[in-house]
Every structure is written in C-alpha cells, then in structure tokens.
Amino acid sequence: MTDAAPRLHALVEQLLGAPLPVRVRAWDGSQAGPPDAPTLVVRNRRALRRLLFKPGELGLARAWVAGDLEIEGDLYLALDLLSGLIWERGDDARTLVQAVRDPGFRAAVGGLVRLAGPPLPPAPPREEVRRARHLHTRRTDRRAISHHYDVGNDFYEIVLGRSMVYSCAYWPDPESSLEDAQRDKLELVCRKLALTEGGRLLDVGCGWGSMAVHAAREHGVSVVGITLSHEQAAYARKRVADAGLTDRVEIRVQDYRDVTDEPYDAISSIGMAEHVGADRYLEYAGALYALLRPGGRLLNHQIARRPQRDEDHYHVDEFIDAYVFPDGELAPVGTTVTQLERAGFEVRDVESIREHYALTLRRWVTRLEDDWRRAVSLTSPGRARVWRLYMAASAVAFERNRIGVNQVLAVRSPESGDSGMPLRARTWN
Known part of the structure; x- marks a missing residue:
C-alpha cells in the first residue's frame, strides 16, 4: 500500500x-x-x-x-x-x-x-552540540565561538562573498550587490563613531577583519581587532598584511574581558553581543565603558528578539542553540539599552535595520545554494543543511518581525556633560 x-x-x-x-x-x-x-x-x-x-x-x-x-x-x-x-x-x-x-x-x-515503526530513538546528528547550562565563562565562550566560526574560512567565503562580513548589510536598494551593501554598512558604523585620522578603535568580535581594514584604510585610525576564533584571526591578519596596514591594525585572539590597553576613542561591536549572554551583559557593557575615553563612542550592532510575557524566564531557540550558536542569547532592544545605561553609557541613537537583514540572509542562502556541492565537500552534508535552514528561517523571522536588529550608538559622556554629539545627531545619513 x-x-x-x-x-x-x-x-x-x-x-x-x-x-x-x-x-x-x-x-x-x-x-x-x-x-x-x-x-x-x-x-x-x-x-x-x-x-x-x-x-x-x-x-x-x-x-x-x-x-x-x-x-x-x-x-x-x-x-x-x-x-x-x-x-x-x-x-x-x-x-x-x-x-x-x-x-x-x-x-x-x-x-x-x-x-x-519500531520505537527506537535515533541518535542526534553529529553536528549537534548540547549544553546543560549557559555559563558564558571564558572557556565555554571559546568553545561556542569555535563551533560556529571554525567551520572553515573557505566555507564562509562561499556564503559571505568577497566582503567576508558576517552581519547585516546596509542596502541602498534591493538590487545592490552584497559587497556594496556590506561596504555601506561598515562605512555607516565608521560615520556613527565619528572616526578621525589618528584615532584609536577597538573592534570587538572582529571576525575576518573587514571592519578593521575598512576603518584603517578609509578613516586613518589605528585598530585593535579581537576574536576568539583562531581561524578568523589568521584570515584577518593575512587580509591586513595584503592591504599594507600592519602598522595600523593589530588582530588578537583575545576575550573582551582581557583587554587592558585602554583608552580607546571608539569601540565597534558588530554582531558580537549575541554571544555575551544575559547574565554577563552588564559585565560586557561595563568592560567596554571602562575601555573608552570620556567622550568616546560605542556602536553596538545586535540582533534582538521580541519581549516575552515573562522576561524573568530564560527563552532559548532549540535549533540555534544545538546547531548554530551554542550559548547564544537574544534580548529585547529595550533590555540592551537599559543595560548599557546601567553601565554608565548615554544612549544617543537607536536605529532598526530589520528589513536589511532579511535581504542579507536571502543573498547568503543564494550563494550557498549556487555552490552547494563545494560547500558540502568543505564541511559535511549535515552542516550545509544547518546553514541553509538557519539562514532561510532567519530571513523569514526578520520579515515577519519575530526578531529585529538594531544599531545602538552610546557615548561615555564626560563629567562636564558635553557628549561631543552634534545638535542634529544623524549627520551620518
């Protein structure tokens, strides 16, 4: 039958x-x-x-x-x-x-x-990672970052393209190229931070070095980029060397809690804070606040979930926690703003770019599908399926307004109260 x-x-x-x-x-x-x-x-x-x-x-x-x-x-x-x-x-x-x-x-x-048929529980796929608790110690964070980012730089090149930027692009229009949209995002961050020649930038979660290279080359700043991924760091250092920027850019394998060479004029944190964890977020915000000079700016680019009825209860996306971002946690944007202010920051601007992430994810899925056989050969059939489902489902989630992404601009205002911000703040538009 x-x-x-x-x-x-x-x-x-x-x-x-x-x-x-x-x-x-x-x-x-x-x-x-x-x-x-x-x-x-x-x-x-x-x-x-x-x-x-x-x-x-x-x-x-x-x-x-x-x-x-x-x-x-x-x-x-x-x-x-x-x-x-x-x-x-x-x-x-x-x-x-x-x-x-x-x-x-x-x-x-x-x-x-x-x-x-016969009631035997199948073993989970080998790509699955399960944890009992979200500790967010230095060791567990290193493991989580390695699981997600040490998949192989060649695999990420397939998905992300030449820009090698793994965060929401900023689209002038839907027909733009992915590379142009990612360049525009990096430039938007630089303008919000008001980077100037000779300034000092800390790029937290620097990835493959795209922000560090762009800021040093286009705005003349000295950059320290930090990541917990050894594969990312090696790739970023080669890009820095190829661009002739070794005198301006240093890439470190370092936890944000271990940075001690302050002060910095500006800090960019692009798609990194999702890894910090709810219990550690105030510590994260306080650490970045302490690293900035008075008047220095932080640009925090972060995915946000919608508020729940019971915000005291921990909510986890089981698929993402098991296969994509172990120990990743999303907070509502209001919670993020509150924690930054509790750490001492003055929040000056919040911009939602939710629709931009849906466009970005659809481009990444297309790139993966167009080079599917090579992607599978570089990782595994299961890992490639993880990424296809994760990115496509995330695109739908952004489109349906189940999650969002926001750029929060905050300042370590000096005691005088002079933030250094222009009267009409959005001069970067």
Whole structure:
C-alpha cells in the first residue's frame, strides 16, 4: 500500500487542530495536501521517530540536518507557511496538558507511533552540540565561538562573498550587490563613531577583519581587532598584511574581558553581543565603558528578539542553540539599552535595520545554494543543511518581525556633560 502520506497528513492535522498548509510526500511515494503548495518530503520513518522522541523545533531540526526531511519548492514560502504552526503558536503548559488529555490528540499520537515503526530513538546528528547550562565563562565562550566560526574560512567565503562580513548589510536598494551593501554598512558604523585620522578603535568580535581594514584604510585610525576564533584571526591578519596596514591594525585572539590597553576613542561591536549572554551583559557593557575615553563612542550592532510575557524566564531557540550558536542569547532592544545605561553609557541613537537583514540572509542562502556541492565537500552534508535552514528561517523571522536588529550608538559622556554629539545627531545619513 502507498498511503503513508495521506495518513501522515491527516494525523498531523489532527494533532495541530489546524490545516497543514504544505503538501506531504512520504517514503512510499504517496502524496497528500494542497497541490500547489511547497512539498515536505518525509524520506523515511526515522523522521517520524525523531519528531515523536523530540516533539517540536528540535525534532524537526534533527530530521532536517540528518536528511530525513527535505522541502521541495519555495523554501521561504514553506517556512513562512509553517512558522505559524512551529514558532508562533504560543502554546503554554496549560494548553499542552489540555491537548494531552484530549482523546483525539492521544489517538493521533498513537497513529503516528504505529506509522513510525519500531520505537527506537535515533541518535542526534553529529553536528549537534548540547549544553546543560549557559555559563558564558571564558572557556565555554571559546568553545561556542569555535563551533560556529571554525567551520572553515573557505566555507564562509562561499556564503559571505568577497566582503567576508558576517552581519547585516546596509542596502541602498534591493538590487545592490552584497559587497556594496556590506561596504555601506561598515562605512555607516565608521560615520556613527565619528572616526578621525589618528584615532584609536577597538573592534570587538572582529571576525575576518573587514571592519578593521575598512576603518584603517578609509578613516586613518589605528585598530585593535579581537576574536576568539583562531581561524578568523589568521584570515584577518593575512587580509591586513595584503592591504599594507600592519602598522595600523593589530588582530588578537583575545576575550573582551582581557583587554587592558585602554583608552580607546571608539569601540565597534558588530554582531558580537549575541554571544555575551544575559547574565554577563552588564559585565560586557561595563568592560567596554571602562575601555573608552570620556567622550568616546560605542556602536553596538545586535540582533534582538521580541519581549516575552515573562522576561524573568530564560527563552532559548532549540535549533540555534544545538546547531548554530551554542550559548547564544537574544534580548529585547529595550533590555540592551537599559543595560548599557546601567553601565554608565548615554544612549544617543537607536536605529532598526530589520528589513536589511532579511535581504542579507536571502543573498547568503543564494550563494550557498549556487555552490552547494563545494560547500558540502568543505564541511559535511549535515552542516550545509544547518546553514541553509538557519539562514532561510532567519530571513523569514526578520520579515515577519519575530526578531529585529538594531544599531545602538552610546557615548561615555564626560563629567562636564558635553557628549561631543552634534545638535542634529544623524549627520551620518
């Protein structure tokens, strides 16, 4: 019989209490669901066992990374259609208890168990990293950064292109090149920091050196760039040497908590603060404040999540924590601003560039898909699938306003109160 897909489609709808908006094709070749919708390909019964043993986002992620699930058709449309069922349902414990008590729900689970076959829990894909707690010590932060960034510089070149900037670009229009949009972002940061010839910049989380090279070459500043990734540091040092900027740029493998050669005139932190952790954020803000001279500026470029009803409760994205950013934590932008002010900063400007990140991520996904075979050969099939899902799902999340990204400009104002800011602040526009 070839009826797995109709049975699966009906059982999932029964569990969700809502229509399944995608088509399903099962391992036996059967299909069910809307004929013009993207197709969720369930390659084997193991995919169902993964979902049964880890219901929700993590089970889906494991099935995807292992190759047990695939999407045919428009990936973004499929994720958009599924997002309301996976990420935006807002089910709480009480709702779940009520569902479990419902005979129809229990019957649907029983049907899935029978369809899935022998009840043996599949091992998680080898790309998965799990931690019991988010400690954010120097050692655990080094491990987390290594997991994410030491994938291989050649792999990142495929995704990021010549700019090698792994953060939201700043698009003059959607048709611009990725390289131009990333250059415009780096220039925007430099203008917000009011960099001038002879000044001193600390680039926290310097990545592959793009900001350091741009600031030194275009604005004549001396730059110290710090990262916890040895692969990034080696790549950045070569770029600095190739650009003839070794007299102006120093790249260090160093934790921000260990920088002691203050004062700096400006600090850029672009896409780094997401790694700091909620419990360490005030320490992070205080450390950067202490490194700035009075009147010095901080540009903090950071992804933000939407506030939750219970902000005292820790919220984690299971897929991202297990496969992408171990120990990564996102905070609402209001929390970030408050913590910076608690550390002593005067926050002068907050700019949301949420739509720009959606455009950036779509370009990265296109680059990955266009050079898929080489990407797989440089990492692994599972790792390439992680990145494709992560970036595409993140693009949808930015587009649907589930997460945002903000540039926060803050000043270490001197005791005199003179911030050095112009009366009309956004002179960089």
